[in-house]
Amino acid sequence: MKLVTRLMGAAVIAASAMTATPIWAEGGTLVIASTQVPRHLNGAVQSGTATAVPSTQIFASPLRYDENWEPQPYLAESWSTSDDGLTVTLNLVQGATFHDGQPITSEDVAFSLMTTKENHPFKSMFAPVESIDTPDAQTVVINLSQPHPALLLALSPALAPVLPKHIYGDGQDVKSHPRNTTDVVGSGPFMVEEFTAGEATVLKKNPNFFIEGRPKLDEIIIRIVKDPSALLIAMENGDADLYPFMAGSQEIRRLEKADHLALTDQGYAGVGPINWLAFNTKSEKLSDVRVRQAIAYAVDRDFITKALHRGVSQIQRGPIIESSPFFTADVETYDTDLDRAKALLTEAGYGDGMELTIDYIPGPKEQQQSVAEYMKSQLGKIGIDVTVRAAPDFPTWAGRVGGHDFEMTMDIVFNWGDPVIGVHRTYLCSNIRQGVIWSNTQQYCNEEVDKLLNAAAVELDPAKRKELYTEFQKILAQDVPLYTINALPYHTAYDKRLQNVPTGIWGTMHPMDMVEWSE
């Protein structure tokens, strides 16, 4: 028994030694914890936050954006658009190099933009780019088939990483290129030291970064912790310093209580994450706009945001995120009115009630399953018997919705900055695509809407563009192909000693070259 006692004693001593303040250089390392698993690190061929957070540290882009939606110099020190809007010229900084020491030239930028155009799922970002000229090493001339006001925003770090042509131009498929995961050579403030699929990404400071005195941090480690509860404990215990894209109200309320942590909901305007109830407008019952309107009148957004989401999420009254300059509140907002909802149903011939099913994305329970279950009880009040159809996992849900095999579904869709990139895809008649999720799965088609969206896509005058989008939002509010409920309550939790945590429109999908530890 003495041996057992000794072993236990040694274990306790070892445990207490390991739980003491760990060895780490003050000011040196930032540990980001995330539940999202990146497939690889190349944001030119992959959208999504999981890849964008590391990719924006590894790869620089022509421009970056501030919190007021204004473009700022990055690899391009200046830029100009021709009067007809058909040519955009970028002037690159001198002396910028890739992590392997090769100079970053206009050839690399041209190659990167064309690679992104061909391989990135957001086809609308660079669709009007016809060709790119490189008259000299520092000048990039982008030739467009039509004016493209979304172009500058699409040149952000999250959407247009500048890749080394001497590596990715070797003829291999860029989507599955081995250098997306091993020996990654980038152009940004941090270099890849280690990428362990599904586990962690370790980034080291780029000592030759083209912006003098940056980055401030020596190292960024992005750790994947799939279980949100474990992630919370890691944040509370100081094992992780920054947790972006946190959307659970319980998580938010819990971390608010940690003295050493600060929380912010800034930094998600660009992502524009919207939680909505979508209708299959081709289904027999929901093809009648009065039924869709009735459902919209029955839903109480206030209850969802205040009770189900404990007050952490904001109401979203249309297809464009409310923090965008193109949003308008001047539309029918469907304040809860059960009598009107019942009247509309009666008018549509469903006065005796009807049956509908609702699907939801498995995973983000509070935003999806809870709201779907609320719909069942709430719509029951106007005589709609709702069956909540659970999916065991994401592929099952995606198969149903992508295959148009649904009546109503909860869904989460991102705006991705400019409406051309993230909004148009949900409503254009041409984007009704069988088997493709996050296309126009509602199968909604309105020629007037198509005309407005196509005009807004080429309108360079911001005021006129806003008018077009206002008109679009008004029509949509009448047609209700989907009913927007709330903006996802994304928050970033971080150690209070961290300075300059990115809170611009792209949040942590933005170079963290200014982030540093305070004394």
Add this chain to the structure above:
Amino acid sequence: MNASYLLRRVGYGLILMLCVVILNFLLIRLAPGDPAVVIAGEMGGATEEMLESIRQEYGLNEPVITQLAIYIGNVLRGDLGESFFFNQPVATLIAARIGPTILLVIVAQLLSIFIGVVLGVLAARKPNGLMSAFVSVFATIGYAVPVFWTGIMLIILFASVLPIFPVEGMQSVRLRDAGPITQALDIAHHLILPAFTLAIIYLAQYARLSRASMLEVLGSDYIRTARAKGASQRSVLFKHALRNAALPILTVAGLQFGNLISGALLVETVFNWPGMGRLAFDSILRRDYPTIMGVLFFASAMVVVANLLTDLSYRLADPRLRGKS
């Protein structure tokens, strides 16, 4: 034991693995959901052309039987394919994770045998005493409680209420540049909760088994002789009785290896342990067929090999079995 017996056993093992591969392949494809849609979802959407090109790239357009034949051919050549999700060879993904899984399984196995046997022996000392009753109750509870529940309870207790152990992972990222001894201590510190969680089920079984086995041995003549010669209680229990009582425990330990691996899959998921179990779990959700198949292939190979070795070692230990097929 002769060579033909050995060859026959290896042959059975290979046939079993082929059956496992075929069964797994068909089962996975019965699950709803299209991997191309998942990949497109991860990419943030796709056009129909992109979906088609993904299906073509990964051979998902071929009939299932053709896909199966291609897969078996590749496996026979030692190629487990490439992950749909990570675009990396499955062998590379497994190689990065097999070490942590083996570490977890072996430590849990040793823990369960050591503690289980000690408890069993102590219980056998007085079959109607308090200790014996405790071991019986503990064994029943330990065996009945699901491993993931035990894991979560231990996390709440030792990582949140009384935070002395790390809640997840295998290493502290802040210690990754530390010396080898610090890193080894760090891994040991992270290993305690998951290994103990995994050990509990089997610990209970070993406790019951060693108790029963010891009770049988303690009634033997040679134990009476040892006692008559004045041997101490400790000497009688651990030197004389346990040596003979240990044989069935070791046999069961070998046979339990497969169960430990399946238990490890759950424990790894609960504790974010970077082993094959978590890879399998995540890959199932992503419909990453090659990775799921690769992990199952490896796990089944480990079980087949462990069973084969147990069988062979048992025959070596007991000459009476050598003449039997």
